[in-house]
Amino acid sequence: MELIFLGTAAAEGWPGVFCTCEYCQKAKDSGGENIRTRSSMVIDKKILIDLTPDTYLNSLRHNIDLSKIKYLFITHSHQDHFYPQELHMRMEPFAHLPEDAILDIFGNSKVTKIIEERIDCEKAKIRLNTIHPFDKVECGEFSLLALPADHAPDEESLLYIIKIDNKTIFYGHDSGWYPERTWEKLKDFYLDVAIFDCTFGNNNQRQGHMGIMAIIEAKELLEKYGSINNKSICIATHFSHNGGLLYEELVEVLQPYGFKVAYDGMILNV
Ligand SMILES: [Zn+2]
Ligand SMILES: [Zn+2]
Numbered sequence: 001m002e003l004i005f006l007g008t009a010a011a012e013g014w015p016g017v018f019c020t021c022e023y024c025q026k027a028k029d030s031g032g033e034n035i036r037t038r039s040s041m042v043i044d045k046k047i048l049i050d051l052t053p054d055t056y057l058n059s060l061r062h063n064i065d066l067s068k069i070k071y072l073f074i075t076h077s078h079q080d081h082f083y084p085q086e087l088h089m090r091m092e093p094f095a096h097l098p099e100d101a102i103l104d105i106f107g108n109s110k111v112t113k114i115i116e117e118r119i120d121c122e123k124a125k126i127r128l129n130t131i132h133p134f135d136k137v138e139c140g141e142f143s144l145l146a147l148p149a150d151h152a153p154d155e156e157s158l159l160y161i162i163k164i165d166n167k168t169i170f171y172g173h174d175s176g177w178y179p180e181r182t183w184e185k186l187k188d189f190y191l192d193v194a195i196f197d198c199t200f201g202n203n204n205q206r207q208g209h210m211g212i213m214a215i216i217e218a219k220e221l222l223e224k225y226g227s228i229n230n231k232s233i234c235i236a237t238h239f240s241h242n243g244g245l246l247y248e249e250l251v252e253v254l255q256p257y258g259f260k261v262a263y264d265g266m267i268l269n270v
């Protein structure tokens with residue numbers, strides 16, 4: 001199974017779209033892994049998690065044919081995860097797609113309602129699927145379980161456990177400290193890959209998002225529950241300039257605790 005991290009930043013990107021802070025300037029000066037676009041991930045070039053304002057450009061950069069994506073899972077409706085206008089581009093004359101090129105989109109009721117209101121799904125060859133926390137999706141090649149997050153209180157923000165090729169991935173952002181019922185469910189799984197929300201960086205908050213301290217604690221708890229062990233790949237992502245640590249600094253802090261620091265274009269073969 002191949003995971004490609006298309007973007008690894010929080011809402012504003014890093015450098016932030018309009019930001020003049022010192023951390024955005026540092027990111028611009030150092031380039032490379034410090035240039036971060038809005039977060040999304042593609043699995044086996046077939047399953048896309050989140051459609052962001054940067055997904056199109058990232059698909060060109062990483063040789064991903066978006067017309068071949070069969071399943072799109074949206075975590076929540078925030079603009080860095082959900083850019084519904086782009087779905088217009090599936091319609092004629094913007095796209096010439098074969099008749100059977102159906103895109104199955106899964107998301108919470110806020111997400112699917114927005115798509116329903118704005119997009120002609122039949123013309124765009126979209127099949128909408130509203131899902132709720134603890135819903136399971138079986139798609140033959142993979143299965144997925146949605147879990148609740150402590151994020152975006154006006155909607156059911158979702159985290160995903162995806163089983164594919166006998167491997168299990170936890171897509172855990174935007175999360176905040178997981179709600180109790182999410183912790184309970186996580187105990188049932190062994191995770192080959194666990195992806196954590198490290199938006200706050202050095203800032204020790206855990207409501208809505210997490211930072212370094214919180215993800216270290218979360219990893220320790222998951223170890224205690226047997227959900228991860230030293231063979232699991234733990235990844236920190238969704239970084240904000242307000243976290244204050246550049247890529248190399250993040251690696252210095254997080255590597256000793258067993259985390260990989262995600263960057264745009266990072267490929268993981270599991
Ligand atoms: Zn976000
Ligand atoms: Zn900034």
Ligand SMILES: [Zn+2]
Nearest residue numbers: 076078151174
């Ligand atoms: Zn969000």
